[in-house]
Amino acid sequence: MLVFKQMEGTVITNSVEETATLGRELAKAILSDGLSTRGKVVTLSGELGSGKTSFAQGFAVALGVTEKIKSPTFVIFQTYAINTSQNNFKYFTHIDAYRLEKKEDLEKLGVGGFFSDPEVITILEWPEMVLGITPRDAIEVFIKHLERDEREFIFKNAPSNFSI
Numbered sequence: 777m778l779v780f781k782q783m784e785g786t787v788i789t790n791s792v793e794e795t796a797t798l799g800r801e802l803a804k805a806i807l808s809d810g811l812s813t814r815g816k817v818v819t820l821s822g823e824l825g826s827g828k829t830s831f832a833q834g835f836a837v838a839l840g841v842t843e844k845i846k847s848p849t850f851v852i853f854q855t856y857a858i859n860t861s862q863n864n865f866k867y868f869t870h871i872d873a874y875r876l877e878k879k880e881d882l883e884k885l886g887v888g889g890f891f892s893d894p895e896v897i898t899i900l901e902w903p904e905m906v907l908g909i910t911p912r913d914a915i916e917v918f919i920k921h922l923e924r925d926e927r928e929f930i931f932k933n934a935p936s937n938f939s940i
């Protein structure tokens with residue numbers, strides 16, 4: 777069983793590279809947090825251009841995803857193979873719910889199955905568009921565009937070994 781310490785933390789990044797590094801650190805913490813019995817879900821909330829996909833790109837790199845992650849807006853979701861022996865995760869699913877209106881829009885694509893599958897790590901951009909679908913143990917990330925290249929990240933329910 778995964779045991780999460782309830783934790784809240786804030787980080788400010790000053791560039792797209794720093795945001796990608798933050799994503800990489802969160803993925804590393806998830807991978808080293810022990811074997812999963814359910815899928816792992818990370819939600820990314822923040823206005824257009826706040827850095828959700830940049831964070832997801834860094835996250836994917838740490839999972840050993842070799843393909844370049846693009847914003848899946850037009851296909852809603854994209855699944856990639858994970859290349860790591862560190863955990864039992866085998867797939868990374870990147871969802872962009874921006875164009876959806878309700879959780880059923882995602883459910884009919886079969887996405888609920890990913891959330892419960894212990895081999896799948898999911899990043900869900902725009903969870904507000906599909907309210908009610910996020911599992912209770914999801915890691916929630918809230919991003920705020922401060923000025924220019926500054927972005928504030930607030931993490932809820934991150935693994936206890938994600939030290940920020």
Ligand SMILES: Nc1ncnc2c1ncn2[C@@H]1O[C@H](COP(=O)(O)OP(=O)(O)OP(=O)(O)O)[C@@H](O)[C@H]1O
Nearest residue numbers: 789790791792795824825826827828829830925927
């Ligand atoms: N600190 C920062 N972190 C992330 N991106 C930054 C930062 N500073 C500037 N940027 C720029 O902001 C943009 C973020 O784009 P990104 O696609 O990651 O956002 P998004 O939240 O996924 O947007 P959307 O809601 O349209 O999918 C990029 O153009 C990036 O270069």
Ligand SMILES: [Mg+2]
Nearest residue numbers: 828829847901
């Ligand atoms: Mg995006």
